[in-house]
Amino acid sequence: MSQAAAGSSRMTMVSTTPRSTFGKLSGIPKPQSGTSETRSSFFGARTSGASMLRNSTMSGFGGTEKIKDTRPLHDKSFVQQCIRQLQEFLTEQGYPGTLSSKTLQSPSTKEFVKMFEFIYQQLDPTFEMPKSKVEEEIPALLKALRYPFVLSKSSMYSVGAPHTWPQALAALIWLIDSVKIYRNLSRQDLLSSDFCKDGGSMEEGAEYNKLFLDHTAETYSKFMQGQDTFEEEDEAFLTKLKTLYNVDEALLASMEEKHRMLSKEVEQLEEESQTDRLMSKRMEKDKLQADLKKLQSYRSSLETFQASLEKKASELEDELDTTVSHLETLKHERNEVQHLLQKQKFTPADLERITREKRELQQTISSLSKSLEDAEQHKWNEEMAFAKVKEKAELKLAEYHKLARKLKLIPPLAENACCHDFEIRPSECGPGSMVQQKTQVLTAHDQMLLRKLISDVEEENSQLTNAKLSLEESCEQVNFNITDKSNDVKRLREQMRKLDERLDSDMQESAREEQEWAAEMESVENHRKLLEKKVNYGYDEAVQQLKAAQQEYHLVLQETNEERRTVANNLVSVFSTAADHLSITEKSLEDLHRKVQQICSKSVEEDKAAVQKMQEAFKSFKSKASGL
Incomplete structure (x- = not known):
């Protein structure tokens, strides 16, 4: 069964990748050395195929049984x-x-x-x-x-x-x-x-x-x-x-x-x-970004502070330059004054004369200063008296203006002014620093207009008095109506009291009905407890029946296991008979071996042609799939 078997089996073998098969084979651990019970061949023990077939066949009958999820979903x-x-x-x-x-x-x-x-x-x-x-x-x-x-x-x-x-x-x-x-x-x-x-x-x-x-x-x-x-x-x-x-x-x-x-x-x-490393890294990234923002804000504040310092430094430099230039000017003036002083030459007589004139001038200045102080004091007293008079006049004027505004006489566009200017304005005049206050006096025409306004106001006042009397009479009538309505309110309160008494009697009646309902509910509750006791008794009987059914199930299960063992023994005897038959079949195959070798060469050529066609079909299918 060398080349002929390889050629004939190639037509019936499922196409697999040899490298993947070799990877699986090389991954199998080598069997440990020891007794024959612990060692196993590449294909497993002799009865492994039968047992696997039996297990897979028996497991196929429970197709509708739900698989229990063994994953720790609540962990x-x-x-x-x-x-x-x-x-x-x-x-x-x-x-x-x-x-x-x-x-x-x-x-x-x-x-x-x-x-x-x-x-x-x-x-x-x-x-x-x-x-x-x-x-x-x-x-x-x-x-x-x-x-x-x-x-x-x-x-x-x-x-x-x-x-x-x-x-x-x-x-x-x-x-x-x-x-x-x-x-x-x-x-x-x-x-x-x-x-x-x-x-x-x-x-x-x-x-x-x-x-x-x-x-x-x-x-x-x-x-x-x-x-x-x-x-x-x-x-x-x-x-x-x-x-x-x-x-x-x-x-x-x-x-x-x-x-x-x-x-x-x-x-x-x-x-x-x-913990989630990705989340920790993201949190660390957010923290670093926050630190970066703080550093950027601190940097911007430092830049602002630096700009303010540079501005102050430039201002100080300008001030320093100005001070230096002023100092140079003062030094130059001092040199000029010293030069002039050095050039001047005074005699002792000139100095005595200058001293005497200076003393006379100082006496004249002191006398003039005393007379100036007296004049300023007199001026101050006069100004204080004038200020008091002016203040009184302004108070009178303000009182007049307030009353005129209240009577709508000013400004000229007011309601009672009739386009006449009744406002008194102060005017200031006087030579030098002296101020004199004059008051504008109302003309005869304005006074006549004011008298007319007073008469109109008195007439309107009499009309308002008559209206007030009529209103007082209507008020008395309203008070009489209020008294009448208060009597009606007392009558309504009496009716409300009677209704409250009727409500109390109705409430007592409802309380009595509630007590009757409570008694009826208590009797219903007792009846429910009795029914619950009977249901519990029926439940206990059902539990006992369930236990009896479980015992019967265990007995049936034992009988089924015994039948399974019997079937397994029968299968072992069947497989031993099949093995003997295979040995006889092998002898007959050896006779056919020569004929298979002759057919092998032809089948190899046919296989190559078929494989080539399959490759071409696969390429065309792949091109169509890539086109889709």
């Missing part, structure tokens, strides 16, 4: 970790909405729908969430994606509730993991397609299939002879695969060590950092 640390994963994924993918830890603690239904739509679009870019019946659409989409747990329709109405948000968050995390798996598979498909474009890849696939089939045939023949472990054959197969694909063991070992160290570091970081 706060687990929920915070899921929130960080969701925030990191949305940030990396460029989520258009606003993201914050406070929002993700309890989002609204609208925000949850936006996040679900954004994540689902990573799987299907053409997807759009419908506007209505969102609470039915999201569970249906998760069910179509084979989400293993149930997300109820009612939970969509209050996604941010504490008892609902962990389940919805776990569904989003599962969807994010599905997106990542889909992208990895897409990337592997691209790598696989690039790998298959190489012309020599098919030859490597044929060689790999030949090695794999030879290894399978060898180990299966030894397995039928009673051998359980295949360590030497597995090592030889791995050696051949490493030779075929030029595997660098040192590079693999270094990469495994690096992966182990990175995994350990990631676990340590996940254990140590329970």
Whole structure:
């Protein structure tokens, strides 16, 4: 079963990438050396296939049973970790909405729908969430994606509730993991397609299939002879695969060590950092920006202070220059005066004469100063007397103006002025510093107008007096009406008192009815307690029946397990019979081996032509997909 088996099996074998298979095979740990019970072959123990088939068959009958969610959804640390994963994924993918830890603690239904739509679009870019019946659409989409747990329709109405948000968050995390798996598979498909474009890849696939089939045939023949472990054959197969694909063991070992160290570091970081590092960095960034703003404001204040100091310095420099120039001028004047003093020459007679004249002038100045003081004192007394007279006149004038304004005589446009100016204005005149106050006197025409106004006012006053008398009479009539109305109010108060007494009697009647209702409620409560006691008695009987049913269920379960063991023993005998039949069939296959070798060469050529056609079809399909 070497080349012929490889050629015939190539038509029926599922196309796989040999390098990925080799990676899986190299990742299997080597079996430990010891007794035959602890060692296992590459394909597992002899009864492993039967047991796996039996387990998968038995588990297929419970298709409608709900799977219990074993994730710690009510653990706060687990929920915070899921929130960080969701925030990191949305940030990396460029989520258009606003993201914050406070929002993700309890989002609204609208925000949850936006996040679900954004994540689902990573799987299907053409997807759009419908506007209505969102609470039915999201569970249906998760069910179509084979989400293993149930997300109820009612939970969509209050996604941010504490008892609902962990389940919805776990569904989003599962969807994010599905997106990542889909992208990895897409990337592997691209790598696989690039790998298959190489012309020599098919030859490597044929060689790999030949090695794999030879290894399978060898180990299966030894397995039928009673051998359980295949360590030497597995090592030889791995050696051949490493030779075929030029595997660098040192590079693999270094990469495994690096992966182990990175995994350990990631676990340590996940254990140590329970807080959101992104949020801490953002808070640190905000703090640094605030410090930067403070420094900028301090810098601007310093620049302002520097500008003010420079301005003061320039002003002081200007003042200093002015002072220096003034000092130079004074020095020059002093030199000139000293020069003049040096040039002048006085005799002692001149000095005595100047002294005598100076003394006479001082006496004259003192006498004139005394006479000037007397004159100023007289002037002051006269001015004080004039000020007192002026003050009295101004008071009279102000009183006149106040009364005239009250009577609407001034200004000339007032109501009673009749375009005449009744205002008295002061005028000042006098020689030198002396001020004389004169008062304008009213003319005879103005006095006649004032008398006419007085007569009009007296006439109007008499009219107002008559009106006042009529108003007093009407007031008396109103007082009489008030007395009459007060009597009516007393009568109404008496009626109100009677109504209050009637209300009190009605209240007493209602209180008596309430007592009767309370007694009736008490009897109803006693009847309810009696019914509750009977219901509890029925519940106890139901619990006893449940226990009896559980015992009966355990008995049926034991019988079912016994039947399962019987079926397993029967299957073992069937498989042993099948193994004997396979040995007989192998002998017959050896006779057909020569005929298969002849057909193998023809089938290889046909396979190459078929593979070439498949590559051309794949290229055309890929070009059509890229065009779409």
